[in-house]
Amino acid sequence: MTGQPDNAGSSEYCTAVSFGDSGSWTDENCNTVLSFICYSASFHQYHFVNESKTWTEAQRYCRENYTDLATIDNMEEMNSLINTVNGSYNGSAWIGLYDDVNSWRWSLENNNFYQEGERDFRNWYHEPNNNVGNELCVYMDHNGNWYDSSCENYYTFVCYDGRENASQKYVVVYEGRTWTGAQSYCREKYTDLASVSNETERQQIMSIVHYYYYYYYGYFYGYNMWIGLHRNRLWSDQSSSSFTYWLPYTPWDVSQPDNGANVQGQQGAQHCTAVSLKYFGQWTDESCFANLPFFCYSDEYGMFV
Incomplete structure (x- = not known):
């Protein structure tokens, strides 16, 4: 819109989009009540790959075909990842979190x-x-x-x-x-x-x-x-996400992560993370050499009104 910004009345310090003028911008009084647009910088679109691979093989597959092994930033994304399976699988599957014991x-x-x-x-x-x-x-x-x-x-x-x-x-x-x-x-x-x-x-x-x-x-x-x-656990894509969803103690299972402390022959050998669909997507640490299906992600960008 021509003549903008004009700070009419010396009180227009906020910006609006005028859809009646092909999306041109206007400055407005910040106390004006208007509809608004929120922006999500990025969110993850998840892809369930029902092929059994080691964690490293799964990482390679995701990087070649999508963006990377799944990174999860919050519970909303966790639920989105679970819904990707749509009840078709009830076991464990890799995500991108791993434990680098040399990252001090x-x-x-x-x-x-x-x-x-x-x-x-x-x-x-x-x-x-x-x-x-x-x-x-x-x-x-x-x-x-x-x-x-x-x-x-x-x-x-x-x-x-x-x-x-x-x-x-x-x-x-x-x-x-x-x-x-x-x-x-x-x-x-x-x-x-x-x-x-x-x-x-x-x-x-x-x-x-x-x-x-x-x-x-x-x-x-x-x-x-x-x-x-x-040190911290790391994500495959080097994300800084601090979200976790570890399986807590139950009468049937030990709390996670446990680094194999309660699994014969695997003590100190569980450095990669899987989601357990049996336990509503809660996380367990597993041997990185185990063969499991996995979740990849690709980035989507957009705005939501």
């Missing part, structure tokens, strides 16, 4: 903080083993050894204080928190959860905590302390 990273991500190779410093003690399928965070014991653990466990923790006026580089907080709770505390009070990027830094932390023990039933125990090392 530090909470403090500033590249200037690390010298070459320091991001990769580790001091594992017969770890990591992801023992029950959900050990995505790392604690250090009183001997300085590292273990992977569920991020929901409550441990004391070590903060890093990188401020110019800091009186000490590391601060041990003797308060039990989850890993996320510890991270939030350190970022609010100091800089971040501690990165341990070389042996010198490990020894510096140990010099602070070495003499802190607690007494329990006749024995002395050292504190377990969260550090900043952690």
